[in-house]
Amino acid sequence: MSAIAESLDDLVREAEILKTRLEEERAKFNDMELTIVAEKLDPLPPFSTKSRRILKGHQGKVLAIDWSYDKRHMVSTSQDGKLILWDAFTTNKEHVITMSTTWVLACAYSPSAMAVACGGLDNKLTLYSLHMDDDLLTASGDSTAKLWDVESSTPIQTFQGHQADVMGIDVSPSEAGNIFVSASADHIAMVWDIRTGSYVQTFEGHESDVNAVRFYPSGDAFVSASDDATCRLFDLRADRQVAIYKKESIIFSCNAVDFSLSGRLLFAGYSDYCVNVWDTLKGSRVVTLYGHENRVSSLQVSPDGTALGTGSWDTTIRVWA
Amino acid sequence: MSAHQNNSHASNQLTTNRDSVPNRRVSDNFTSSRSYAPDYHSQNLLVSQRRICDQLREEARCDRIKVSLVCKDLVRYVTDHQSSDALVVGFQSPKDNPYRDKQQCSLL
Numbered sequence: 001m002s003a004i005a006e007s008l009d010d011l012v013r014e015a016e017i018l019k020t021r022l023e024e025e026r027a028k029f030n031d032m033e034l035t036i037v038a039e040k041l042d043p044l045p046p047f048s049t050k051s052r053r054i055l056k057g058h059q060g061k062v063l064a065i066d067w068s069y070d071k072r073h074m075v076s077t078s079q080d081g082k083l084i085l086w087d088a089f090t091t092n093k094e095h096v097i098t099m100s101t102t103w104v105l106a107c108a109y110s111p112s113a114m115a116v117a118c119g120g121l122d123n124k125l126t127l128y129s130l131h132m133d134d135d136l137l138t139a140s141g142d143s144t145a146k147l148w149d150v151e152s153s154t155p156i157q158t159f160q161g162h163q164a165d166v167m168g169i170d171v172s173p174s175e176a177g178n179i180f181v182s183a184s185a186d187h188i189a190m191v192w193d194i195r196t197g198s199y200v201q202t203f204e205g206h207e208s209d210v211n212a213v214r215f216y217p218s219g220d221a222f223v224s225a226s227d228d229a230t231c232r233l234f235d236l237r238a239d240r241q242v243a244i245y246k247k248e249s250i251i252f253s254c255n256a257v258d259f260s261l262s263g264r265l266l267f268a269g270y271s272d273y274c275v276n277v278w279d280t281l282k283g284s285r286v287v288t289l290y291g292h293e294n295r296v297s298s299l300q301v302s303p304d305g306t307a308l309g310t311g312s313w314d315t316t317i318r319v320w321a
Numbered sequence: 322m323s324a325h326q327n328n329s330h331a332s333n334q335l336t337t338n339r340d341s342v343p344n345r346r347v348s349d350n351f352t353s354s355r356s357y358a359p360d361y362h363s364q365n366l367l368v369s370q371r372r373i374c375d376q377l378r379e380e381a382r383c384d385r386i387k388v389s390l391v392c393k394d395l396v397r398y399v400t401d402h403q404s405s406d407a408l409v410v411g412f413q414s415p416k417d418n419p420y421r422d423k424q425q426c427s428l429l
Contacts, residue, residue, distance in 0.1 A: 011370040018377035025381065032389035038396050048411050052420035072419075089419060161376075201380060218398040220391065235395070237386040242395075262402035263395070264409050281396055306407045307420055321407075321420035 026240045034233070034243045038281035044264070047277065047287045049308065053319035055086050057093050062311035064106045064298045068113045071304045075116045076317055077104035083118055083128070088302075088309065088319050097128060106139075137180060137194075139166035145182055147194060159192050161199045168212040174219030181222045183210035189224050191236060203234040205241045212256050216280075217263045223280075225254035231268050233280065245278045247285060256298045261305030269296030275310055275320075291318055 060079030067074055073094070074086045081102040085095040101122035108117050115129030117136055125138060127150065135156065136148040145159040145166050164185035172179040178194050189210055191201040208227035215222045221235040221242065229250050233243035245266060252271035259266055259280065266278040275289040275296055294313035301308050307321040403409055412418045 008367050008370055011367070011374050014374050015370065015377055018374065018381055022377065022381055025385065029385045030388050032387075032392060034388075034392045034395065037389060037392035041396060041400070045410055049408055052422070199376070201383070216395065216398070217402070218394070220394060220398075235388070235391045238388045238391045239380075239383060239385045240388070242388055242392060260406050260408040262399050262406035262409060264399045264403050264406060281399060301408065304407075305405075306412075306418065308408065319420055321418055 029238055030240060034281060035283045041281060044279055044286055049320050051291045051318050052321045053088060053091050055088065055091050055317040057084055058082060058315045060102065060315060061313035062297060062315060062317055063104060065300060065309050065311040065317055066108045067300050067302045067309060068109045069111060069303050070113050071302050074309055074317065075107050075109055076311055077107040077118050078315065079103060083107060085116065137169060137171065139169045139182060141165040145169055157194070157197045159197060161190055162186050162188065167210060170214050170222065172215050172219045173217060181213045181215065183213040183224055185209040189213055189234065201236065201239060203241065205232055211254065214257050214259060217259055217261065223257050223266060225257040225268055227253035229253060231257055231266065243283050245283060250276065255296060258299055258301045260301055267299055267301065267308055269299040269310055271295045275299065289320060
């Protein structure tokens, strides 16, 4: 028993030493700030995007939205237990599906736009499909992420490493989709290799739950949104945080993030009902989008970059273009 | 009644076990408003600590690039793609915006 305790202590000590060395190593490569590199960049043109559509139909808080790859349709889930497929152009509801639970926390279109998946507090992952042959990646409150084989409804790979709920995931636009990043209530974001099932990098810095993550369009970096009211940009190759998006006046948690097509703009949805638009490179706030009357719970730029969709606890979804 | 006592006793033990190994990892000291995750790590502390060390060793070995260089790449990606980013530069013609407001007649 004492031998085990001793070697456990050794391991704890070694972990601490390794941690310190990692921090020192990362600090060595921190030779400049992103805002300084971006100093000479032209200022942004005036921001002309405004609220164009309001999708009304949910009777409870909108908890998640996802754009279809056809750039026109959207799926949303709500606390009213409904999954709705929208035509965002016309604001028509094309399908309304009643779920078995009222807390449907997440939803997503398949890349082929032939199916939608959703999951909630009943611990079920449900697929509505015409045709389906994709694999599916999910994040869960059991502290894991899972890759599923849809045809057999069985998990192919479980990604274990976080020590609290996994709040969000995003698959890399590069690396042939073999890398994904996860956000967790343990304050950490992790980068995973789908092929090996293990994490390859950890990114610390947030002082509270990390609620959402999204890859920079080049795949070299990702942004995270946290209950600590900040968003942070972490670069995979520098293995560290390279920018932080915060203001003293912003004190509510950030729930959702996404980039514009080029990565220049960072959209972030907060619990103070606002969407803040940040200049990703200069680190400054460009504008605040007002409109929602409750917490902004989800947010996504359409695949062609023409519009921003935001879902809110005020039961509506807005399309900004 | 006795079942309840057993339960609380078991959970006390679990807590004690966890407390006996302080600072397994710096990041352990988080507090979260919503963590219902089962504690995989208390199942076998030695195994999980070994895994953490292996992982840290692996991470220490990773090749890094200077922040100044990665930032240049981040900026370059934006300058290469910004001209086609509708949310940044807008649409060439308002007609290109699929969400534009319909032309409205105005009475003077």
